[in-house]
Amino acid sequence: MSRIGFAGMTHLGLNSAVASAAKGYTVCCFDEDKDLIVQLADGRPHVVEPDLERLMGEHAGRLQFTAEVSELASCPLVYIAPDVPTDNSGNSDLTQINALIERVDEAIPADIIMVVLSQVPPGFTRDLKLKAGRPLFYQVETLIFGRAVERALQPERFIIGCTDPTSPLPSPFEDYLRTFDCPLLPMRYESAELAKISINCCLVASISVANTLAELCEHLGADWSEIVPALKKDKRIGPHAYLSPGLGIAGGNLERDLNTVISLADRYGTDGNIVRAWTANSGYRKNWVLRLLHQHVFNRMPDPTIAVWGLAYKQNTHSTKNSPSLELIQHLDRYRLSVFDPVVKAAAVQGRKLEEHADALTACSGADVLAIMTPWPQFKNVPPADICRAMKGAVVIDPYRVLSKTACEAEGLTYFTLGSPIGESHADTSE
Amino acid sequence: MLTHQNKEPRNPDRVVMLGGNGFFGKALTKLLKESSMETLPLSSADLDLTADDAVDKLKSTLREDDSLVIFSALTPDRGRGIDTFMANLKMIENLCAYLAEQKPAHVIYFSSDAVYPLGSGPVNETSAAAPADLYGAMHRSRELMLQQTLGDQLCILRPTLVYGADDSHNSYGPNRFRRQAAKEGKIVIGGEGEETRDHIYIDDIAEITKLVLENRSTGMLNVAGGSSTDFGTVARLVAAQFDGNVEVCPTPRKMPATHRSFDITALHRAFPGYVFTPLETGLKKAHEGSL
Numbered sequence: 162m163s164r165i166g167f168a169g170m171t172h173l174g175l176n177s178a179v180a181s182a183a184k185g186y187t188v189c190c191f192d193e194d195k196d197l198i199v200q201l202a203d204g205r206p207h208v209v210e211p212d213l214e215r216l217m218g219e220h221a222g223r224l225q226f227t228a229e230v231s232e233l234a235s236c237p238l239v240y241i242a243p244d245v246p247t248d249n250s251g252n253s254d255l256t257q258i259n260a261l262i263e264r265v266d267e268a269i270p271a272d273i274i275m276v277v278l279s280q281v282p283p284g285f286t287r288d289l290k291l292k293a294g295r296p297l298f299y300q301v302e303t304l305i306f307g308r309a310v311e312r313a314l315q316p317e318r319f320i321i322g323c324t325d326p327t328s329p330l331p332s333p334f335e336d337y338l339r340t341f342d343c344p345l346l347p348m349r350y351e352s353a354e355l356a357k358i359s360i361n362c363c364l365v366a367s368i369s370v371a372n373t374l375a376e377l378c379e380h381l382g383a384d385w386s387e388i389v390p391a392l393k394k395d396k397r398i399g400p401h402a403y404l405s406p407g408l409g410i411a412g413g414n415l416e417r418d419l420n421t422v423i424s425l426a427d428r429y430g431t432d433g434n435i436v437r438a439w440t441a442n443s444g445y446r447k448n449w450v451l452r453l454l455h456q457h458v459f460n461r462m463p464d465p466t467i468a469v470w471g472l473a474y475k476q477n478t479h480s481t482k483n484s485p486s487l488e489l490i491q492h493l494d495r496y497r498l499s500v501f502d503p504v505v506k507a508a509a510v511q512g513r514k515l516e517e518h519a520d521a522l523t524a525c526s527g528a529d530v531l532a533i534m535t536p537w538p539q540f541k542n543v544p545p546a547d548i549c550r551a552m553k554g555a556v557v558i559d560p561y562r563v564l565s566k567t568a569c570e571a572e573g574l575t576y577f578t579l580g581s582p583i584g585e586s587h588a589d590t591s592e
Numbered sequence: 593m594l595t596h597q598n599k600e601p602r603n604p605d606r607v608v609m610l611g612g613n614g615f616f617g618k619a620l621t622k623l624l625k626e627s628s629m630e631t632l633p634l635s636s637a638d639l640d641l642t643a644d645d646a647v648d649k650l651k652s653t654l655r656e657d658d659s660l661v662i663f664s665a666l667t668p669d670r671g672r673g674i675d676t677f678m679a680n681l682k683m684i685e686n687l688c689a690y691l692a693e694q695k696p697a698h699v700i701y702f703s704s705d706a707v708y709p710l711g712s713g714p715v716n717e718t719s720a721a722a723p724a725d726l727y728g729a730m731h732r733s734r735e736l737m738l739q740q741t742l743g744d745q746l747c748i749l750r751p752t753l754v755y756g757a758d759d760s761h762n763s764y765g766p767n768r769f770r771r772q773a774a775k776e777g778k779i780v781i782g783g784e785g786e787e788t789r790d791h792i793y794i795d796d797i798a799e800i801t802k803l804v805l806e807n808r809s810t811g812m813l814n815v816a817g818g819s820s821t822d823f824g825t826v827a828r829l830v831a832a833q834f835d836g837n838v839e840v841c842p843t844p845r846k847m848p849a850t851h852r853s854f855d856i857t858a859l860h861r862a863f864p865g866y867v868f869t870p871l872e873t874g875l876k877k878a879h880e881g882s883l
Contacts, residue, residue: 445714448857455860456818460867492861 163187165337166236168265169243169258169279170197170226172208172480173304177242177278179213180313182220184340189236191265195228202226209479209504210309230268237333239269240300242278247413249483251420253282266291274334278302280414282421283354286322296331298323299350301357306412307477318344322353361418362436365410367403369439372446375406375580385580386562406579408485408534408560409447411474416440416483447485450532450558451492453577458530458556465554467493468528470521471535472502472509479504486534490515499524503537522551529554536561545572593717594747594809594862597698601806604659604698606630610641610687611663615759616702616751616797620661623798624805636664641683650690659698659805662687662738668727669761677726684734688741695745698808700801701738703731705752705814705852714855717812744811747804751815752854755874756794757881765823766791766875769830770882773838779831783845785824790816790854793874803863816854817868829872833879 163186167178170192182188192198197207204221206213217224225232233239241262246254258279266275271292277285277299286299299322305312319338321330326347329335338345348356375385385406393400410416419436426433458465474484481487490498490510499516500507501524507517518524521543525531531552533540540563548557548564549572557569560579569576577583607624609617612633621633632653639649641664654660664683666676691699706728707721723729731750738746755766762768769779792815800815824840831838859866869877 441718445716445855445857448855448860451857451860452818452855455867459865460870463865463867492864495864 164189164236166191166233166239166269167242168192168230168233168239169241169261170194170201171242171244172210172306172309173244173278173280173302174240174242175201175206175208176210176213176304176309176313177240177302179216179220179224180310181337182223183216183314185223186337186340187223188225189232190224190226191228191230191233192226193228193230193261193264198226198228209477210307211477212310216310230264233265234269234273236269236273238274238276238337239265240276240278241265242302245280245417247417247420251413251416251418253280253417253421255281255285262289262291266295271295274298274331276300276334280357280417281354283351283358283425286350286354287324296334298330298334299353301353301360303357303360304414306480307475314341316341316343318346320353320356321345321347322350323347324350358418358421361415362422364403365415365419365439365443368405368407368410369442371404371406371580372409372442376446378580379583382582384582405561407446408449408579409443409445409483410439411447411483411485412478412480413482416443447483447488449560449579450485450489450534453558453583454493454530454532457577457583462529462554464496465529465556466497466499466527468525468531468552469498469500470502470524470531470533470540471537472500472505472507473535473537476535476537481505481509484535489532489534499526499528502535503539522547526551527553530556530558532558533561533563536563540564545569545574548572549574593858594804594807594811594813596807596809596862598806598808601803603627603629604805604808605657606632606655606659607661607805608654608658608696609633609661609663610639611636611665612661613637614663615754615756615761615794616801617661617663618758619756619794619798620801623795623802627802629805632658641686642679643686646683646686647690650687651694654690654694654696656694656696658696659700659808660696661700661702661801661805663702665702665730667761669763672726674726677730680730681733681737684737688737691738691741695742698747698805698810699738699742699745700747700749700804701735703735703748703750704728705750705816705854707732707735707750708852710850710852714853715814715816716855717814717858747810748812749801749804749815750812751797752790752792752817752852754792754794754797755878757878758794765789766826766830766878769827770833770879773831773834774882777834777837778839778841779827780841780843781823781827782843782847783849784842785827785840786822786845786849788820788822788851788853790818790820790852791826791871791874792817793869793877795874795877796868800859800863800866803866809862813858813862814854814856815859816856817871818854818856818859819871820851820853821871826871826875829875830879833876 165186166189167174168191178188178190271294274296301320378385389404392398422436423433472486501518501521507515545568555574557574558577562578613635624631707723708715709722759767827840
């Protein structure tokens with residue numbers, strides 16, 4: 162088999178399709194949005210991911226974009242891969258994916274394998290009503306915004322939900338998966354669906370631990386960045402553990418899974434309160450910068466100009482879903498703000514006209530305070546000395562430690578970051 | 593979380609205060625008068641909310657365009673028993689009977705942080721209100737009575753510990769410390785005074801209430817400064833106002849220390865840029881005001 166189909170050209174579908182093309186497959190990419198298909202056929206992705214556009218160009222000959230669902234009928238294996246939208250609380254809207262599955266099921270013969278790759282709740286796959294005899298699987302997606310192509314090309318493992326995990330996978334499907342040279346973990350549908358959620362819960366648990374203890378560090382004179390290496394050397398925790406403190410969970414996917422666990426726990430009468438606590442902690446952390454501004458800046462400077470670097474919810478993505486930056490800006494109505502993001506335009510901030518700049522340094526020119534709300538890698542390259550010269554004031558709020566604390570303080574900047582003692586070097590933030 | 597009903601802040605037509613002769617009411621009246629707002633502070637002598645004719649008196653006193661601020665309550669120094677609890681509920685029962693017939697333009701109810709249990713982490717407006725005593729239960733019951741009557745047209749403010757020169761109560765904290773220092777030349781604290789609380793100065797209560805009135809805000813808000821200080825430090829700060837002649841006297845601890853802190857993000861969101869009086873400044877003002 163050298164042909165494979167993907168239905169739904171959102172973030173997940175497009176990155177997965179392009180990765181398959183890069184592995185040598187001819188990929189039929191279907192989406193009902195004709196304008197989107199024209200754009201993609203022209204090699205212009207509508208989502209931002211490192212290497213995506215380059216790979217689309219390199220493998221354009223194997224990527225066939227179409228708005229005709231019938232063209233999927235020539236593929237022995239078809240992935241259903243649209244992103245499932247959520248509201249701000251993490252509630253999934255399954256309307257679109259259900260409609261897409263129904264449409265694809267009607268359009269392709271019953272012997273073609275269908276694999277659901279989208280973010281669906283436990284029980285979804287088994288409940289699907291498809292043509293009799295349709296081989297149906299669920300495959301866990303582990304897309305990470307900003308690393309989607311890398312993750313799609315080099316998955317750690319494939320988790321496959323099946324009707325019968327003891328039966329061998331159909332050869333077209335198994336052959337395709339083996340191309341990626343990683344372990345295959347077949348299991349029942351519900352286990353696979355819950356495995357995806359379990360992975361995200363473990364990540365959130367780690368992040369919540371980091372956030373909780375990093376906040377204590379800020380008050381105790383400890384520095385979380387000194388503690389993290391000790392944790393990562395512990396085999397039970399590991400070198401890749403998510404231990405960076407942050408400004409709460411964002412992006413939509415983790416929020417969705419936490420919301421699903423809470424809903425299921427309520428429905429089945431199990432204890433989901435720890436997940437509620439993670440969610441509450443996330444909401445609390447999201448306002449770290451706002452609290453800090455009130456506690457350490459506004460009481461000394463009544464009307465500061467604030468430069469904001471970054472609008473996206475994380476680096477290397479265009480997404481602003483639950484972005485801490487947008488959340489902060491929403492509550493700084495009365496202050497003059499100047500912003501810069503390498504990808505997201507200021508128009509993404511609804512209800513507020515912002516002073517937008519073409520680069521980071523210009524954005525902080527004349528500002529009293531700089532808040533680095535998204536850890537874009539290019540921000541690391543801005544020398545603190547230049548920041549110091551450009552700014553009118555000297556307060557730098559850098560939650561993610563994009564800049565060097567030592568270098569900033571050497572330039573006389575008053576530097577705040579997550580997990581580092583507050584008040585250590587900034588008894589006076591006045592000019 | 594508050595919702596501002598006015599698109600732009602503006603003065604209310606008239607502010608009527610029930611319990612307007614108390615610690616909070618006097619401070620608010622003073623501030624509103626300075627802002628040329630029409631005020632009508634009513635004490636229990638003017639309008640006894642527990643009386644049989646309370647509803648009629650409310651009808652003859654209040655106007656539809658009034659903003660009503662409810663301070664009236666029998667505080668714990670007036671009794672902690674069931675009779676006090678029931679008298680407090682009676683006041684709001686009568687008030688709700690009036691409000692069911694005639695709703696003022698805006699209603700603000702002064703509740704208390706006593707609706708929250710101690711030791712449950714940083715308190716915010718989503719924290720569970722699970723009062724541990726009848727005083728807290730009284731405020732929570734009154735909140736529910738008013739919410740049932742007014743729906744989402746109500747503003748509930750839950751202040752934490754408030755201090756100031758005119759405070760007539762003598763509960764443990766800055767006010768008692770100041771009086772004890774002046775009278776006895778010493779301040780007695782429990783244990784080493786390890787318990788932490790958020791203390792706010794009375795002028796901040798008045799200022800926040802004024803903002804709520806100007807914006808005709810509805811919803812619920814904790815009124816706290818967002819910074820907790822242990823009683824030992826507070827006692828030493830109060831003692832320092834007396835030219836070093838006051839001794840802070842620890843006592844053997846009988847109960848485990850409890851703590852309370854607030855996450856005041858909702859207040860920051862409602863009133864961006866509002867800066868609370870720093871504790872040292874507030875204690876100094878309270879001291880000077882009491883001389």
